[in-house]
Structures are given as structure tokens and as C-alpha cells.
Amino acid sequence: MIINESIQTDILIVGGGIAGLMAAYSISSDKNLEIMLLSDGSGASPFVHGFSLPVHSSDSVECFMEDTLKSGQWKNDEKLVALLCKESLLALDLFEKLGITFDKKENGEYTLLRPLGASVPRIVSAGNHTGAVLMRKLRDELIRRGNTKMCGWMRALRLKTDSEGIRGALVYDTRKKQYSSIEAKAVILATGGFCGIYPFSTNSSDIGGDGISMGWYAGASVKDMEFIQFEPCVAVHPTAVKGKGMVTTMFYENAVLRGNDGKRFMLEHSSAGEQVDKDILALQIYQEIQKGNQSPHGGVWFDATDVGFERLKEIYPAYLKRYEDCGMDLSKEPIEVAPAPHTSLGGIEIKPDCSTRVPGLFACGEVTGGIHGANRIGGNAGLETIVFGRIAGEAVQRYLSEKGRKEPLSLKNWEDWANSLTKTSNLSTLDINQNDLMLMRQKMEQQLSENLSVIRNERGMQHAVQVLGDMHQVLENTPLGDDTELAYQMLRLLNDLTAAKLLAKSALARTKTVGCHIRADSKENDE
Ligand SMILES: Cc1cc2nc3c(=O)[nH]c(=O)nc-3n(C[C@H](O)[C@H](O)[C@H](O)COP(=O)(O)OP(=O)(O)OC[C@H]3O[C@@H](n4cnc5c(N)ncnc54)[C@H](O)[C@@H]3O)c2cc1C
Numbered sequence: 001m002i003i004n005e006s007i008q009t010d011i012l013i014v015g016g017g018i019a020g021l022m023a024a025y026s027i028s029s030d031k032n033l034e035i036m037l038l039s040d041g042s043g044a045s046p047f048v049h050g051f052s053l054p055v056h057s058s059d060s061v062e063c064f065m066e067d068t069l070k071s072g073q074w075k076n077d078e079k080l081v082a083l084l085c086k087e088s089l090l091a092l093d094l095f096e097k098l099g100i101t102f103d104k105k106e107n108g109e110y111t112l113l114r115p116l117g118a119s120v121p122r123i124v125s126a127g128n129h130t131g132a133v134l135m136r137k138l139r140d141e142l143i144r145r146g147n148t149k150m151c152g153w154m155r156a157l158r159l160k161t162d163s164e165g166i167r168g169a170l171v172y173d174t175r176k177k178q179y180s181s182i183e184a185k186a187v188i189l190a191t192g193g194f195c196g197i198y199p200f201s202t203n204s205s206d207i208g209g210d211g212i213s214m215g216w217y218a219g220a221s222v223k224d225m226e227f228i229q230f231e232p233c234v235a236v237h238p239t240a241v242k243g244k245g246m247v248t249t250m251f252y253e254n255a256v257l258r259g260n261d262g263k264r265f266m267l268e269h270s271s272a273g274e275q276v277d278k279d280i281l282a283l284q285i286y287q288e289i290q291k292g293n294q295s296p297h298g299g300v301w302f303d304a305t306d307v308g309f310e311r312l313k314e315i316y317p318a319y320l321k322r323y324e325d326c327g328m329d330l331s332k333e334p335i336e337v338a339p340a341p342h343t344s345l346g347g348i349e350i351k352p353d354c355s356t357r358v359p360g361l362f363a364c365g366e367v368t369g370g371i372h373g374a375n376r377i378g379g380n381a382g383l384e385t386i387v388f389g390r391i392a393g394e395a396v397q398r399y400l401s402e403k404g405r406k407e408p409l410s411l412k413n414w415e416d417w418a419n420s421l422t423k424t425s426n427l428s429t430l431d432i433n434q435n436d437l438m439l440m441r442q443k444m445e446q447q448l449s450e451n452l453s454v455i456r457n458e459r460g461m462q463h464a465v466q467v468l469g470d471m472h473q474v475l476e477n478t479p480l481g482d483d484t485e486l487a488y489q490m491l492r493l494l495n496d497l498t499a500a501k502l503l504a505k506s507a508l509a510r511t512k513t514v515g516c517h518i519r520a521d522s523k524e525n526d527e
Pocket residue numbers: 014015016017018019020038039040041042043044045046047048049050051052154155156157190191192193202203204206207208210211245342343364365366367378379380381382383385
């Protein structure tokens with residue numbers, strides 16, 4: 001592999017969603033620090049409709065914590081939950097400082113939506129695209145401050161460490177189609193979740209297994225990888241909206257689900273109907289489809305007609321418009337939805353200050369695991385990016401107060417290291433071309449959708465571990481070669497396979513159904 005350029009900075013942030021931007025915002029107040037922020041798209045953050053904040057008159061930090069732990073089936077890291085909930089209200093100061101005003105009623109109270117799993121309405125928003133509004137303001141502020149270089153076309157592939165900890169990253173410039181090394185005193189991983197490794201998900205194409213894999217190969221630990229939250233209601237038709245989630249807060253506004261026979265099947269499972277946690281909703285929809293009571297395009301019917309046009313227009317105009325653009329009227333006709341992977345609740349294990357087991361490596365946002373436990377309440381992931389992005393930024397500032405820049409390594413040193421990333425044993429090697437990589441990716445996707453979907457069983461997961469492990473081994477033992485683009489595709493697939501393999505192994509190890517990890521062959525004990 002040829003590395004064309006060597007770059008030095010103080011802090012490298014990988015990921016330009018809210019978590020990465022918040023970390024940069026927090027660090028950039030120190031004008032003496034140079035930050036590089038890499039991304040390859042905007043991730044999930046622009047789609048955040050709203051954030052959890054305990055501002056309802058019947059809500060409190062304690063109630064918020066209790067809901068979060070209960071929904072996570074007490075598999076959450078309690079210290080992280082305490083931070084999420086206690087520091088949540090600081091977000092109000094942030095929004096005020098950035099000039100973002102949340103929607104309010106005429107009497108001055110916040111317009112709050114109630115997410116599934118919350119005891120009270122808790123989601124604040126600024127229109128239907130609150131995440132995008134926040135990102136724009138954060139980017140503007142970073143440009144104004146001037147010490148963050150934002151590169152929206154660079155994909156990090158591996159982290160380099162030395163005996164003292166993190167050293168930097170191998171990065172691919174998707175515009176110039178060439179590699180660079182970036183040396184930094186600290187790295188923050190903010191690469192988002194990894195549901196994009198599934199063939200059909202709500203995630204954008206820049207979301208994959210790179211973050212998990214980079215952390216893993218650098219020596220960080222991962223946790224809760226089996227907890228993949230399926231968004232219960234994702235459009236399966238028409239093509240223009242396929243993969244887009246329908247907001248489940250509508251179930252508190254008279255929206256209901258129906259099988260193809262027109263019956264509200266959720267009432268057969270719970271008197272609360274559709275107003276249950278997302279994991280239960282996803283499971284029941286999945287089973288209804290498996291039973292054969294499915295709509296023409298393989299989903300169930302999401303019927304928002306009783307929400308009424310006026311209310312839809314007032315609270316959910318973006319959803320009305322989305323279907324209007326397809327020639328459909330959400331207030332008059334039901335739409336077809338099915339569950340799809342949405343957020344990964346597991347990921348890199350962090351301490352309360354977002355540090356990892358690797359000195360100088362920090363992580364925040366959806367790439368981390370532990371905050372949501374076995375199931376996540378809507379609105380909590382968005383809040384997590386704000387709270388923990390800031391915490392990561394502050395922790396890095398403290399960490400750097402004792403660190404000087406090191407003499408940069410030569411390009412030859414980086415190239416030798418990069419060439420040793422694969423071909424780690426003496427096993428026979430294969431020549432791999434683009435077509436082989438495409439077939440391997442399809443095989444990975446097939447294992448994920450067949451054996452690591454809403455309902456799992458031991459036999460299927462054992463098969464997935466075997467198939468994913470075999471492919472992983474093949475790639476790990478194939479030299480990267482001189483074809484720049486092919487090597488890039490190989491490393492990306494290897495990273496995605498690493499995340500898939502860790503997910504499959506974790507899922508197999510957890511023998512009992514808990515939260516969104518549902519086993520058809522659940523055992524009594526999951527110790
Ligand atoms: C459609 C949708 C709607 C959602 N709605 C809500 C909601 O209303 N409320 C809520 O609380 N949560 C919601 N969520 C979840 C929430 O959006 C995410 O958990 C959160 O935004 C993750 O933020 P993040 O900054 O950690 O990662 P992301 O916003 O996903 O950003 C990840 C960034 O990392 C970059 N990246 C990834 N890999 C690399 C690499 N190798 N090199 C360089 N850059 C890389 C990506 O390009 C991107 O810039 C939603 C999720 C989706 C998919």
C-alpha cells in the first residue's frame with residue numbers, strides 16, 4: 001500500500017454526526033488545540049426528530065432514569081444512565097446559546113411527544129428535523145472558531161497504537177482515491193452505529209462496522225453487541241420511502257396497526273395495544289408477517305387516519321409531505337410498514353468520561369455500548385450524542401494537558417504497518433477481486449437477515465458465527481495488494497465482518513431472551 005500524505009493534528013475525531021460535532025464544539029473552545037474531524041456523510045443525526053428532556057411538569061431526572069433502566073431491562077450501565085439523565089438539562093443551555101428554540105404551545109409550555117417506554121411526554125423538538133438544525137448550528141460555530149478542520153470525504157479504516165497508546169489513523173481520501181496517515185495525540189471515535197451492515201435498515205450508506213472494528217483492533221473492548229434495536233414501523237412501500245421509519249409517538253395520537261385482515265393484532269397481545277416498548281412492537285409485527293397476515297409488500301398496515309389531518313399537519317408535517325410526494329395522503333389511507341434494524345445499542349465499552357481501555361482513545365455516541373441496555377427509549381439516542389459528545393470533548397482536553405506532540409513517523413513506517421494489517425498468519429492466501437468482495441458481502445448480509453434478525457435461535461446463530469468467521473479469516477489472510485480501491489473495499493468489508501462476527505458471537509452467548517435480543521429457544525438463565 002502506498003500512503004501519499006502524512007498529516008499531524010492534536011485531536012482526530014472520526015465521525016461528523018452530532019456526537020462528533022459536539023465533541024469538537026467542546027474542545028474547540030481551547031483555541032490552542034487543532035482538531036481534525038473526518039466524516040463520509042452525515043450519519044443518522046440529521047434524521048433525529050427530537051431529544052428526550054425531562055421538562056414535563058410530572059417528569060423528573062429520577063423518573064427519566066427509572067424509565068431508561070426499565071426499558072433497558074436493567075442491562076444498562078447505571079453510571080452512564082445517571083450521567084445521561086442528570087446532564088440532560090444542560091442541553092437546554094446549549095440550544096439557547098446556539099439560538100435554537102424548541103416548539104412551544106400557546107401557554108409557553110414545551111410541545112412534548114411521548115416516546116414508547118416513557119411514563120410521560122418527554123421529546124422536545126424544533127420542527128421535524130431537530131437533528132439537522134442542531135448540526136448546522138454546531139458546524140457554523142466550528143467554522144467561526146476556526147480551529148477545527150472538517151473533512152467530509154475521508155474515511156478512517158484502522159487506528160495505529162504504540163506502547164503508550166493511540167498514535168493515529170490510516171485514512172482513505174474518497175475524492176483523491178489515496179491513503180493518508182493522520183497522527184494525533186488523542187482520537188475520538190464517533191462513527192455512529194453499525195446497523196448499516198444489514199441489507200435493509202433505516203441507516204444511511206456511510207454507517208457500517210468501521211468504528212467497532214477500529215476500536216476492537218486497537219484493543220478496546222465491546223459490549224452488548226447483540227442488542228440491535230429494530231424500528232418497528234419502517235416503510236416497505238412505495239420505493240421512494242422504503243427504509244424510512246414512521247415515528248411511533250403517533251401511537252399516542254390515535255394511530256394504530258392492522259394486519260391485512262384489518263384487525264388490530266396488537267390488542268391480542270396487550271391491553272395497551274400499540275403503546276408498548278419498541279422491542280415488543282417489533283416482535284409482534286414480525287410474527288404477524290410470519291403468520292402470513294401481511295400487506296401486499298410484506299408488512300402490516302400503519303393507520304394514522306384517526307390522528308386527523310389538522311394534528312398531522314401541526315406535529316408531523318414532514319411525514320405528511322413525505323407521502324404527499326408519493327401521491328398518498330397519510331390522513332386518509334394506511335401505509336405499509338415492517339421492522340428493520342435501526343440503532344445498535346451495543347458497541348465500544350467506555351468509562352463515564354468516554355475513555356476506553358486504550359490510552360488516548362475515546363468514544364461517544366451510537367458507536368458505544370451500555371447506555372441503553374437491552375432496549376432504547378425513543379429520544380434517548382439523540383440526547384446521548386449531546387451529553388456524551390460534550391463529556392468526551394472535556395475528557396480529551398484534560399488528557400491532552402499532559403501530552404506533547406511526538407516526532408511524526410515516516411511514511412515508510414506507516415506503509416509497513418498498513419501492509420501488515422492483513423496476512424496475519426501462514427494460511428494459504430487467495431487472490432480477491434471486486435466480484436469476490438461483492439459475493440462475500442451478500443453472504444454476510446444473508447447471515448444477518450436470516451440468523452440475526454428479530455427472532456434468533458442457537459442453530460442459526462452457530463451457522464452465522466461459522467460463515468462470518470470463515471470469511472473474516474479469508475480476508476485477514478489476504479494481502480492488501482497495490483490496487484488502492486480494491487484494498488479500500490477489502491478493509492471496509494473486513495471491518496463490517498468484524499462487527500458482524502462480534503454481533504453473532506455475542507448473540508449466541510446470550511442464551512436468554514432479553515429486550516430486543518429475542519430467542520425462539522430462550523433458556524431460563526443467561527448468566
Ligand atoms: C432514520 C433515523 C431516525 C432517528 N430518529 C431519532 C430520533 O428522533 N431521536 C433519537 O433520539 N434518535 C433517533 N435516531 C437514532 C440517532 O439518530 C442516532 O443514534 C444518533 O444520531 C447517532 O449519532 P452519532 O453522532 O453517534 O452518529 P451518526 O449521526 O450516525 O454519525 C456518524 C458519523 O460517522 C461517520 N463515519 C462512520 N464511519 C466512518 C469512518 N470509518 N471514517 C470517517 N467517518 C465515518 C459518518 O459519515 C457520520 O458522519 C434515529 C436514527 C435513524 C437512523
